[in-house]
Amino acid sequence: xxxxxxxxxxxxxxxxxxxxxxxxxxxxxxxxxxxxxxxxxxxxxxxxxxxxxxxxxxxxxxxxxxxxxxxxxxxxxxxxxxxxxxxxxxxxxxxxxxxxxxxxxxxxxxxxxxxxxxxxxxxxxxxxxxxxxxxxxxxxxxxxxxxxxxxxxxxxxxxxxxxxxxxxxxxxxxxxxxxxxxxxxxxxxxxxxxxxxxxxxxxxxxxxxxxxxxxxxxxxxxxxxxxxxxxxxxxxxxxxxxxxxxxxxxxxxxxxxxxxxxxxxxxxxxxxxxxxxxxxxxxxxxxxxxxxxxxxxxxxxxxxxxxxxxxxxxxxxxxxxxxxxxxxxxxxxxxxxxxxxxxxxxxxxxxxxxxxxxxxxxxxxxxxxxxxxxxxxxxxxxxxxxxxxxxxxxxxxxxxxxxxxxxxxxxxxxxxxxxxxxxxxxxxxxxxxxxxxxxxxxxxxxxxxxxxxxxxxxxxxxxxxxxxxxxxxxxxxxxxxxxxxxxxxxxxxxxxxxxxxxxxxxxxxxxxxxxxxxxxxxxxxxxxxxxxxxxxxxxxxxxxxxxxxxxxxxxxxxxxxxxxxxxxxxxxxxxxxxxxxxxxxxxxxxxxxxxxxxxxxxxxxxxxxxxxxxxxxxxxxxxxxxxxxxxxxxxxxxxxxxxxxxxxxxxxxxxxxxxxxxxxxxxxxxxxxxxxxxxxxxxxxxxxxxxxxxxxxxxxxxxxxxxxxxxxxxxxxxxxxxxxxxxxxxxxxxxxxxxxxxxxxxxxxxxxxxxxxxxxxxxxxxxxxxxxxxxxxxxxxxxxxxxxxxxxxxxxxxxxxxxxxxxxxxxxxxxxxxxxxxxxxxxxxxxxxxxxxxxxxxxxxxxxxxxxxxxxxxxxxxxxxxxxxxxxxxxxxxxxxxxxxxxxxxxxxxxxxxx
Numbered sequence: 084x085x086x087x088x089x090x091x092x093x094x095x096x097x098x099x100x101x102x103x104x105x106x107x108x109x110x111x112x113x114x115x116x117x118x119x120x121x122x123x124x125x126x127x128x129x130x131x132x133x134x135x136x137x138x139x140x141x142x143x144x145x146x147x148x149x150x151x152x153x154x155x156x157x158x159x160x161x162x163x164x165x166x167x168x169x170x171x172x173x174x175x176x177x178x179x180x181x182x183x184x185x186x187x188x189x190x191x192x193x194x195x196x197x198x199x200x201x202x203x204x205x206x207x208x209x210x211x212x213x214x215x216x217x218x219x220x221x222x223x224x225x226x227x228x229x230x231x232x233x234x235x236x237x238x239x240x241x242x243x244x245x246x247x248x249x250x251x252x253x254x255x256x257x258x259x260x261x262x263x264x265x266x267x268x269x270x271x272x273x274x275x276x277x278x279x280x281x282x283x284x285x286x287x288x289x290x291x292x293x294x295x296x297x298x299x300x301x302x303x304x305x306x307x308x309x310x311x312x313x314x315x316x317x318x319x320x321x322x323x324x325x326x327x328x329x330x331x332x333x334x335x336x337x338x339x340x341x342x343x344x345x346x347x348x349x350x351x352x353x354x355x356x357x358x359x360x361x362x363x364x365x366x367x368x369x370x371x372x373x374x375x376x377x378x379x380x381x382x383x384x385x386x387x388x389x390x391x392x393x394x395x396x397x398x399x400x401x402x403x404x405x406x407x408x409x410x411x412x413x414x415x416x417x418x419x420x421x422x423x424x425x426x427x428x429x430x431x432x433x434x435x436x437x438x439x440x441x442x443x444x445x446x447x448x449x450x451x452x453x454x455x456x457x458x459x460x461x462x463x464x465x466x467x468x469x470x471x472x473x474x475x476x477x478x479x480x481x482x483x484x485x486x487x488x489x490x491x492x493x494x495x496x497x498x499x500x501x502x503x504x505x506x507x508x509x510x511x512x513x514x515x516x517x518x519x520x521x522x523x524x525x526x527x528x529x530x531x532x533x534x535x536x537x538x539x540x541x542x543x544x545x546x547x548x549x550x551x552x553x554x555x556x557x558x559x560x561x562x563x564x565x566x567x568x569x570x571x572x573x574x575x576x577x578x579x580x581x582x583x584x585x586x587x588x589x590x591x592x593x594x595x596x597x598x599x600x601x602x603x604x605x606x607x608x609x610x611x612x613x614x615x616x617x618x619x620x621x622x623x624x625x626x627x628x629x630x631x632x633x634x635x636x637x638x639x640x641x642x643x644x645x646x647x648x649x650x651x652x653x654x655x656x657x658x659x660x661x662x663x664x665x666x667x668x669x670x671x672x673x674x675x676x677x678x679x680x681x682x683x684x685x686x687x688x689x690x691x692x693x694x695x696x697x698x699x700x701x702x703x704x705x706x707x708x709x710x711x712x713x714x715x716x717x718x719x720x721x722x723x724x725x726x727x728x729x730x731x732x733x734x735x736x737x738x739x740x741x742x743x744x745x746x747x748x749x750x751x752x753x754x755x756x757x758x759x760x761x762x763x764x765x766x767x768x769x770x771x772x773x774x775x776x777x778x779x780x781x782x783x784x785x786x787x788x789x790x791x792x793x794x795x796x797x798x799x800x801x802x803x804x805x806x807x808x809x810x811x812x813x814x815x816x817x818x819x820x821x822x823x824x825x826x827x828x829x830x831x832x833x834x835x836x837x838x839x840x841x842x843x844x845x846x847x848x849x850x851x852x853x854x855x856x857x858x859x860x861x862x863x864x865x866x867x868x869x870x871x872x873x874x875x876x877x878x879x880x881x882x883x884x885x886x887x888x889x890x891x892x893x894x895x896x897x898x899x900x901x902x903x904x905x906x907x908x909x910x911x912x913x914x915x916x917x918x919x920x921x922x923x924x925x926x927x928x929x930x931x932x933x934x935x936x937x938x939x940x941x942x943x944x945x946x947x948x949x950x951x952x953x954x955x956x957x958x959x960x961x962x963x964x965x966x967x968x969x970x971x972x973x974x975x976x977x978x979x980x981x982x
Contacts, residue, residue, distance in 0.1 A: 109319045109349075111126075111342060111343070112282060112284075112319055112322075112325060112342050112343065113319065113322075114126065115127065115284045115340075115342055116284060116311070116312045116322045116324055116325050117311060117312050117313075117315065118311055119311050120284075120286045120309060120311075123284050123286075123340065124286070124340055127267060127268045127340055127341075127342065128268055129268035129269070129270060129340055130270075131230075131270065131286065131338075132230060132232055132270070133229065133230030133231050133232060133269060133270040134231060134232065134266070134268050134269055134270070135231070135232045136231055136232065138268070139231065139264070139266050139268075139269065142266035142267060142268060143264060143266050146266055146267060146344055146345065146347075147345055148263040148264070148345060149262055149263050149264065149265045149266070149280065149281055149344040149345045150262075150263050150345055151328075151345065151346065151348070151350060151351040163202070163206050167202065169374075169419055170374050170375070170378055171374060171377075171378075171414055171415065171418060171419065172198055172202065172419065174378065174381070174410075174414060175194055175197060175198050175411065175414060176195075176198060178194055178407055178410055178411055178414075179191045179194035179195045179198070181407060182194060182404070182407055185400070185403070185404065189812050189815075193812075193815040193816065193819055194411055194815065196819070197411075197818075197819065197822065202419070226259040226260060226261055226262060227259070227260055227262055227265060227271050227277070227280040228257055228258070228259060228260075228271060228272040228273075228277075229257070229258050229259075229260045229265065229269050229270065229271050229272075230256070230257060230258075230269075230270040230271070230272070230338075231256060231258050231260070231269075232256075257272065262278075262280045262281075265280055265281055265341055265344055266341065266344060267341050267342060267343065267344055268340065268341060269281075269340070269341045270286070270338060270339070270340050270341075271283065271338070271339055271340075271341065272336070272337070272338050273291070273326075273332050273336065273337045273338070273339060274332060274335075274336045274337075275332050275333065275334050275335065275336075277331065277332045278329075278330075278331050278332075279293070279326045279327060279328055279329065279330045279331065279332070280328060280341075281328050281341045281342070281343060281344045281345075281348055282325065282326075282327050282328055282341070282342050282343040282344075282347075282348045282349060282350075283325065283326050283339035283340060283341050283342060284324060284325055284339060284340050284342050285307060285308065285309040285324045285325070285326065285337050285338075285339045286309055286337075286338045286339055286340055287309050287337060287338045288307055288308045288309045288324075288335065288336075288337040289335055289336050289337070290334060290335035290336075290500070290530075291306065291307045291308065291332065291334070291335035291336065291337045292304040292305065292306055292307070292332070292333040292334045292335055292500050292501070293305055293307050293326055293330050293331070293332060293333065294330060294331050294332075294333050295320070295327070295330045296460045296461060296466060298320060298327055298329060298330060298349065298350070299320055299654050299655075304333040304334075304500065304501055306323075307323060307324065307325075307326060307337070308323060308324060309324055309337070310323075310324060311324070312324055312325075319349065320349070325342075326339065327348065327349050327350060328343075328348040328349065328350035328351065329348075329349075329350035333500065333501055334500050334501070353703055353730055353731070367444065368844065369843070369844025369846065370418075370422065370844075372844070372846045373418075373783055373787075373844075373846060373849065374418070376787075376846065376849075376850065377413065377414065377415055377787065377790075380413065380790075380791070380794075381410050381413045381414060384409070384413060384794045384798075385406050385407075385409060385410040385413070386406070387798060388402075388405065388406045388409045388794075388797055388798065388801060389402050389403055389405075389406035391798060391801045391802050392405055392406070392801045392807065395801065395802060395805075396805075396806070396807065401807065404811045405807050405809075405810070405811050405814070407811065409794075409797060409814060411814070411815055411818060413790045413793075413794065415782075415783070415786045415787070415790070418782065418783070418786070421778075421779060421782045421825060421826075421828060421829070422444075422779055424826070424829045425775045425778050425779050425828070425829040426444060426446050426447065426775055427829075428775070428829045428830070429446040429447075429771045429772065429774065429775040430446060432771055433446070433755075433764075433767075433768060433771060436759075436764050436767060437757075437758040437759045437764075438755060438756065438757055438758065438764055438768065439755070439756040439758065440754070440755055441753065441754055441755065441756065442754045445738045445739075445754030445755055446768075446771060446772050446775050447772055447775050447776045447779065448719065448721070448737040448738040448754070448772065449721065449738050449755070449768045449769055449771070449772030450769055450770075450771070450772025450773035450774070450775060450776045450838075450841070450842060451719040451737070451772065451773075451776060451841055451842055451843040451844075452647060452719045452720065452721040452737065452738060452769065452772070452841060453646060453647055453648065453718055453719055453841040453843075454647065454648045454649075454650060454713055454718045454719070454720045454721070455642060455647050455648070455649050455650070455720075455721045455722075455723065455765070456649075456650045456651075456652045456706075456709065456710060456713070456720060456721065456722045456723070456732070456736070457649065457650070457651060457652070457722070457723040457724065458651075458652060458653055458654075458706075458723065458724035458725065458729050458732075459651055459653040459655055459659075459660055459663055460629065460653065460655060460725075461725040461742065462723050462724060462725055462742055462762075463631055463632060463635045463651070463663060463667055463762075464629045464630060464631050464632065464635075464663060465629065465630055465631070465632055466629060466725075467629065467630075468501045468502060468504075468505045468595075468627050468628075468629060469505055469509070469627065469628060469629070469630050470505045470506055470508075470509040470510075470625060470626075470627055471594065471626050471627060471628045471630070472589070472594065472624070472625065472626035473485040473488065473623065473624075473625050473626075474585075474623050474624055474626070475566070475567075475622070475623040476565050476566075476567065476578075476581075476582055476585065476621060476622075476623055476624075477567075477581075477585065478585045478588070478589075481622075481623050483566070483622060483623070484599055484622055484623035484624065484625065485506075485509075485510055485625070486510075487550050487552075487599050487601055487622055488506050488510070488552060488597075488599050488625045489506060489507065489510035490522055490539065490541055490548070490550050491537075491538075491539050491550045491551070491552045491599070492506040492507055492510075492552075493507060494522070494524040494527070494539045494541055495527060495537060495539055496527055496529075502595075502597065502627060505627055506625065521543050521544065522541040522542065522543035522544070522548075523541060523542050523543055524539060524540070524541055525540040525541060525542050525547070525611075526539070526540040526610055526611040527539050527540070527611075528540075528611055528612065528613065528615065528616060530553070534553070534557060534613070534616075535553050535554040535557040536551055536552065536553020536554065536557045536558055536561075536616070537551070537552065537553060538550060538551040538552075538611075538615075538616055540604070540611050540615075542606065546603060547603060547604050547605060547606045548601055548602070548603055548604070549601060549602050549604055549611065549615060549616070549619075550599070550600075550601045551599070551600045551601065551616055551619055552597050552598065552599050552600075552625075553597065553598065554597070554598070555586050555596055555597075555598045555624070557598075558598035558599075558600050558619070558621065559579075559582070559598065559621070561600065561616050561617055561618075561619045562574055562600050562619045562620065562621040563617075563618050563619070563620075564618070564619070564620045564621070565578065565582075565620065565621040565622075566620055566621070566622045566623075571620055574621060582621075585624070586598075586624065589624065589626050590658060591658055591662075592662050593628060593658055593659040593660075593661065593662025593663060594626035594627060594628050594662075595626070595627045595628075596624050596625075596626050596627075597624065597625050597626075597627070598621065598623075598624055599621075599622050599623055599624065599625060600619035600620055600621045600622060601619065601620055601622060602618060602619050602620055628662070629659075629663075630666070631663055631666045631667045632762060634762040634763050635666075635667040635762055636666070636667045636668045637762075637763060638762035638763050638765050638766060639667055639668055639669060640668060641763065641765075641766040642765060642766060642769065645766065645769055645770070645838075645839065645840070645841075646839070646840040646841050647769060647841065648696075649669060649696075650692075650695070650696050650697070650698070650709075651663075651664060651669065651696065651697045651698065651699075652698045652701055652706045652709055652710075652722070652732065653697075653698070653699055653700075653701065654699075654700060654701055654702070655699060655700070656699060656700060657674045657676060657697070657699040657700065660674070660697055660699045661674065661697070664696070664697055669696060669697075670696070671696055671697050672696070673694075673695050673696075673697075674695070674697045674698070674699050675691060675695050675697070675698050675699075676698075676699055676700045677698070677699070677700045677701040677702055677705045678700065680698070680701070680705055680708070680709075681705075685711075685712060685715065686715075688708065688709070688712040689712040689713070689715040689716050691712075692709055692712040692713050692716070693713075693716055703729070703730065703731045703732070704731060706722075706724075706729065706731065706732035707731035707732045707734070707735040709732075710722060710732055710735045710736050711735055719737050719841065719843055720736050720737055721736055721737060721738040721739070721740060722735070722736035722738075722739055722740065723739075723740040723741070723742065723765075724739075724740075724741065725741055725742045729741075733753050733754075738754050738755060739753040739754045739755070740753060740754070740755045740756075740757065740765070740768075741753035741755070741756045741757070742756075742757045755768065770838050773833065773837065773838040773841075773842055774833040774838060776842045777833040777834075777837050777838070777842065778828050778829055778831055778833065780842075780849075780982070781828055781831070781902065781905055781906045782825055782828050783849060784849060784852050784853070784856075784905050785825075785898075785901060785902050785905045786825075787849060787852070787853040787857075788852060788853045788855075788856035788857045788860070788901075788905075789857070789860060789898050789901065790857075791853045791854070791856075791857030791858075792856070792857035792858060792859065792860030792861045792864070793860070793861075793864075793894070794857075795857065795858060795861035795864075796808070796860075796861045796864035796865065796868075796894075797809075799861075799865065799868075800864075800868055800890075803868075804868075804878075804886070805878075805879070805880060806880055806883040806886070806887075807883075807887070808868075808886070808887065808890060809887050809890055809891060809894075810887060810944075810945045812944060812945065813887060813891050813944060813945060813946075816891075816944060817891055817894055817895050820895060820928050820931060820932070821895060821898045821899060821928070823924065823928060824898075824899045824902075824924050824925055824927075824928040825902065825924075826924065827918065827920040827921040827923070827924040828902070828906075828921060830918045830919075830920040830921060831906060831917055831918045831921045832915070832916075832917070832918055834907055834908060834909060834915055836908065836981065837908070837981060842982060845982050848979055848980075848982050851975075851979060852975060855971060855975055856905075856968065856971065856972070856975075859964070859967055859968055859971060860897060860898075860901070860964065860968075862964075862967075863893075863897065863960050863961075863963065863964040864890070864893070864894065864897075866960055866963075867889060867890055867893045867957075867960060868886075868890070870889075870953075870956055870960075871885065871886045871889050871890070872886070874956070875889075875950065875953065877889070884945060884946065884947040885947050885949065887945060887946075888936050888945075888946045888947050888949055889949060889953060889957075891932075891935075891946070892932050892933065892935075892936065892949065892957070893957060893960065893961075895928065895929075895932040896929055896932050896933075896957070896961060897961060897964055899925050899928045899929055899932070900925065900929070900961065900965060901964075901965070901968060902917075902921075902925070903917055903925070903965075904965055904968045904969050904972060905968075905972065908972075908973075908976050908981050910969070911969065936948050936949050
C-alpha cells in the first residue's frame, strides 16, 4: 500500500514540476506558437486527450484560479467607517469629544448629530449606487468545454487492480468546467459564440474567425489556424495560431491548449493596470483643497477668538467653550452630505435614462469635462459589419454584383463568417435577390489562405455558373474579362490602373473590399477544382464597413455646443478611422500614429494633443499617455471605451465611460456605464454634472463667505462687548438650523448660462468670493450690534440675553436668505427663483428663527423675547444686506466670470 501511495506522490510532484513556468512576459507563448502542435503539447506537459483530473488539481494549486484582477469589494461596514476619515468629520468628532469631556453635553450632542446626519446620508447614497453597479459585473460566459481524462485513467494497472477500479472505456471526456478552474495544459474546444477563456495555442481549427476588437480595436474578425508560426518578427497579438483571453469566436471550430491563465494572460496583465486606486480627479482635488482651506482658517481664527474672550472677559473656561462652538460654526460640516446628496440626485436622474453611475463624484467630473476622448470600435461605431456598397468595376451601384455575391454566400457550406452574414442580411431585403434560392448548388471550391478566395457552382434559370469572391488581387489574377454596362469585354492591361483606383478609393474611405467574378460553364459531371477558377469575368465589388451609431453625429455636435472637444483614440488603422470621423462630423486635419507618438516627449505630446483630433494605431498604454498629456494642459478629460485595451485610459481619465457592449474589465474600470445604444445620454450627463457642480458651489460659496464674515463679527464683538456676543449653545443651534436650511440645495434649479460651458474647481475664485462677500455680512452684523447697544441699550450684562437673541435671529435670517442671492447670476426672485423645496426650507428656518425667542425652548437656549419695534429695524438691515450682496455679486461675476 505504501508503494502505491509513493507512485501517486511521485506523479503529483512530476506534474507540478513539469508544468510550464509562470513567465510574466510572452516568451512561452512565442515559443509554443513557433513549434508544431505535438511539440507545443509536450512543452506544456499535456496531450491531445487533455489532462488528468488530478493533474489539473495540482496545477490549479500552483497557478491559482483563472481570474483577472478586479477592484476589491468594500463591505458595508468598511464603507461606512471610511466616511469618518473625512477631515471635517474628524475635526467635529474631536470637538464633540472635547465638549463632552468639559461637561458641555448639549454641545456634544448637537455636534454628534451633525456628524451622524452627514455620514448617514452619504452612506445611503453611495451604498445604493454601489449595489446597482454590482449587477453589471456578471461574466458573459462562466464555463468552458474541456477535455479531461477520468480520475482513474493513467493510473498504473496495479493500483487500479488493488482498489478494484475499472478504467472508463471511452477515454477522455468533454466537460463544462468553470473558467476559474482552467489551468495551463488544459485542452479546450471552441465554437461560434464562445469566449476565449485563457491565452491558448490552437491544435486544430476549421473556418475559425476571432473577434479581437476588445484587445486591438479592429472591427473585422481575424482568421486563425493551427499551423506553426513561421514569421519570427510577429508581435503576440499578430500570431495566427494563438487566441487571447477576452476575445470571442465569431465562426468556426477549434481545439486548443491553454498556455497562460489568470494574471499571466495578456488580458490579465492589462487588467492589473486598471485596478487599484484611481488617480485623484479634478473633483477630488477641488473638495480637498477647499476642505483644507477651511481647516487652516479654523486653526487660525479659533485661537484668536479664545484668547480675545479669555483676556477681555476673564472666564477662560467660558471662552474655551465659546471657541469650540465657533470652530464648529466655521466648519462646513454639511459639505460631505451636500456633495453626496447632490451627486446622488444626479445619479438618480441618470438612472432614469438607463445609465449606471458607479462612482458618484464622476457626475461632477462629467460636467467639468472639456475634452472627451473616445475609442472608435463599439463606442462610436456599431461593432457590426454591414454591407455598404455593391458596385461595378467603375464604382457605380450594380444589382448584378449583389446577386452574384448573394448566390456565393447563400450556397457556400459551413459556418458563415461576418461578411457572408452581412451580404445575406442586406440582399435578403430585396425582392430580386430572394429569387437566388431558385438556384441549385452543384459544387464548391472552398476558401484557403493561399488563394484567399472561394467559389461555388450553381445551376438555375437556364444557366450553369461558377461564382468566385475573395481578395481583390487574388480574384484579379483569375480574370480575363470584365462586365461593363451589361456586356462582357476583354480585360485589357490598360484597365488595371482604373480597377485598382476604384478599389483604392474604397479602401481610403475605410471599406473592406471583396471582388466578385463569375463565368458560365457547361453542365458536366465530376468535381470542380482550382483549375476551374480561370478565365473569369470580373463583375464588380462589395464593400463593408463598421458604421457609426445613429446617435454619434448628433451627440458629438451637442457636446461641441456645450464646450466639450471630442478626440478619437483608437487601436484601429488611420484610414478606417478617418472615414468614421467624416461620418460622425469630426474634421480631421492630422492623425498622430502610435509609432510616431513614441518618439515624442511628454511636453511635445501635450502640445500635439492640444490640436490633434485623431490618434490611431495606439496601444493601451499610449491611450492613457494621451490622457495624461491633456491633463498637463489643464484639461478635465473623459474617456469612453468598451474593450480591455481601453482599461488603462478609463482609469487615467477624470471620468471613465463604458457602453453596453463593453467587456467586463472595461465595466470594472469605468465610472459610468451606458446601458443603451444612444450616445445622446452623454450630453444629458454633461448637463446633469454641471447642475450638480453648480449646486455644490452654491453651498461652498455661501458657507465660506458667511463663515468668514461671522469671524469678523465675532472678533469685533468679543473685543468690544463686556459679555459673549452669543452663547456656545446658541452658536451650535444657529449652525444646526442654518445647515438644515441648506439640505434642499440639491433640488435647486441651475441657470441655463451656467450649464452652457464646462465648470471646474477654482479655489482662487472661491477664496476671492469669500474675501469679498464675507465682510459685507459683517457690516450688517455690526449694524445690528450698534442697534442693540445704542438704541435698545443692551450694553450691560443685564442686556446680554437680548443682545445675544437679536444677533442669533439676524445671523440665522441673513445666512438663510443669502443663498437666494448667491444661487444665481441673475436678479433673484424676479429672473431666477429657487426650487420649491429650497424655498420652503428657507421659509421654515426663518419662521423658526422668529419663533424661538417666544417659544418654550427660549429659556433653555438663553433667549429672551425681543421688543416689537426691533423687527422693523431688522427688516431694513436684511433688505440692505441682500441688496448690497446682489450688487457686489453682479460686479464680481463681471470681473471674474461665472463659476
